Amino acid sequence: xxxxxxxxxxxxxxxxxxxxxxxxxxxxxxxxxxxxxxxxxxxxxxxxxxxxxxxxxxxxxxxxxxxxxxxxxxxxxxxxxxxxxxxxxxxxxxxxxxxxxxxxxxxxxxxxxxxxxxxxxxxxxxxxxxxxxxxxxxxxxxxxxxxxxxxxxxxxxxxxxxxxxxxxxxxxxxxxxxxxxxxxxxxxxxxxxxxxxxxxxxxxxxxxxxxxxxxxxxxxxxxxxxxxxxxxxxxxxxxxxxxxxxxxxxxxxxxxxxxxxxxxxxxxxxxxxxxxxxxxxxxxxxxxxxxxxxxxxxxxxxxxxxxxxxxxxxxxxxxxxxxxxxxxxxxxxxxxxxxxxxxxxxxxxxxxxxxx
Numbered sequence: 001x002x003x004x005x006x007x008x009x010x011x012x013x014x015x016x017x018x019x020x021x022x023x024x025x026x027x028x029x030x031x032x033x034x035x036x037x038x039x040x041x042x043x044x045x046x047x048x049x050x051x052x053x054x055x056x057x058x059x060x061x062x063x064x065x066x067x068x069x070x071x072x073x074x075x076x077x078x079x080x081x082x083x084x085x086x087x088x089x090x091x092x093x094x095x096x097x098x099x100x101x102x103x104x105x106x107x108x109x110x111x112x113x114x115x116x117x118x119x120x121x122x123x124x125x126x127x128x129x130x131x132x133x134x135x136x137x138x139x140x141x142x143x144x145x146x147x148x149x150x151x152x153x154x155x156x157x158x159x160x161x162x163x164x165x166x167x168x169x170x171x172x173x174x175x176x177x178x179x180x181x182x183x184x185x186x187x188x189x190x191x192x193x194x195x196x197x198x199x200x201x202x203x204x205x206x207x208x209x210x211x212x213x214x215x216x217x218x219x220x221x222x223x224x225x226x227x228x229x230x231x232x233x234x235x236x237x238x239x240x241x242x243x244x245x246x247x248x249x250x251x252x253x254x255x256x257x258x259x260x261x262x263x264x265x266x267x268x269x270x271x272x273x274x275x276x277x278x279x280x281x282x283x284x285x286x287x288x289x290x291x292x293x294x295x296x297x298x299x300x301x302x303x304x305x306x307x308x309x310x311x312x313x314x315x316x317x318x319x320x321x322x323x324x325x326x327x328x329x330x331x332x333x334x335x336x337x338x339x340x341x342x343x344x345x346x347x348x349x350x351x352x353x354x355x356x
Contacts, residue, residue, distance in 0.1 A: 031056070044082040047089070053081060062271065123281045127273040131266050138218060139269055142234050143259040145210035147182050147195060148202035149175040150251035172247075179245035179252035186242050192256060201251070211258065225250050235261060 038051025054077070058065045067073040096102055131139065151172045182199040186192065196210040205212055215231055222228050226249035233243055237257045245252040297303045 042078050042082060044086065047082055047085040049078050049081050049085070054078075057081075119278075119282055119285065122285050123274050123278055126277050126281045127270055128266065130273055130277060131269065135263050135266075139216070139264040140235065140261050141214040141216040141264060142257060142261045143214050144212050144234055145192070145196070145208075145256045145258055146202065146205060146212055147179070147200040147210055147254040148205070148251050149179040149182070149199065149245070149254075150201045151175045151247075152251070175252050176245060176247075179254055183242065183244060183254050186254070192242075210256070216264075227253075230255060 034056050035053045036050050037055070041049050041051060041054070043049070054064070054068060054074075057077075058068065064077070067077055091097060097106075151168070153166050153171060178199065182195050185195050193209045196206060200206045200210055202210070215227075215234060217231055217235075219227065219231060222231055230243075230246045230248055230253050233246060234255055234257060237243065237255075239257050239260050241257050243253075243255045245254055247253075295306075297306055
């Protein structure tokens with residue numbers, strides 16, 4: 001079902017022009033030409049799907065590009081395209097696109113697509129501005145390796161009970177002493193990999209010479225593990241430089257810079273930026289279009305829904321139920337309820353039984 005939804009949503013962005021009298025328009029002819037570009041990927045009866053079809057689909061819906069990287073996902077998509085094309089051709093042969101009810105639905109979806117396009121355009125512009133203003137800090141990243149000496153007690157041996165009293169100060173002092181010892185060996189000329197093997201207590205990175213990969217200031221691990229100080233430090237260091245021990249929540253880190261700081265390209269981070277800014281951009285656009293004026297409901301039932309009455313339950317003070325936004329309209333499914341996290345969350349009011 002998910003594949004069908006993504007496919008239908010994407011196809012609607014360029015299939016509407018093929019309905020009715022528009023089927024012979026220049027845009028439809030250009031589309032047919034683009035769909036046939038590249039080598040053939042699969043065929044079913046009279047229908048053939050070429051590489052061009054997937055390229056057009058990816059332009060219409062960027063989410064498709066990620067699906068194409070997975071062979072199984074790509075196969076499911078191609079299978080659905082073959083089915084879609086067979087049904088589309090049969091629809092044209094039967095004259096279905098000329099039916100008034102089909103043209104009405106296509107016109108409705110066209111409005112949805114165009115409305116979405118103006119928001120997408122605003123988000124695209126805002127995302128590029130945001131990247132240009134913040135790329136040197138927010139999207140800078142540096143490749144590092146580490147030696148980690150933990151400040152937590154070691155796990156108990158088999159058959160041994162865990163310690164109930166832990167001297168955190170003593171553990172931290174012992175970890176610092178061990179981290180300083182590792183740093184002294186490196187300063188004396190010992191090989192990095194050898195010291196990592198001897199001292200590091202981080203199993204996942206130890207077998208890779210302590211390599212942590214790329215660190216950035218918005219690294220998800222920073223807040224959870226208290227790496228903020230360490231991350232700020234690595235951006236002040238040079239390639240090959242080794243830090244003094246840096247304390248974090250998980251222990252002391254001795255960090256080495258493996259590669260110079262680099263800026264993540266816009267193409268790589270644009271989706272993250274757009275997701276982050278979309279709600280803000282939409283609110284700003286709506287404020288601009290409406291002049292900041294609220295919705296004026298003319299229908300009495302809508303007025304009542306926008307001002308819900310208080311609900312009184314036994315033993316509870318009056319509760320006002322949220323009205324929230326109405327159902328969304330999407331090309332793939334028409335009107336649907338709000339998605340959790342993007343619409344009203346049902347309020348559960350605990351019912352207190354009245355005392356006798």
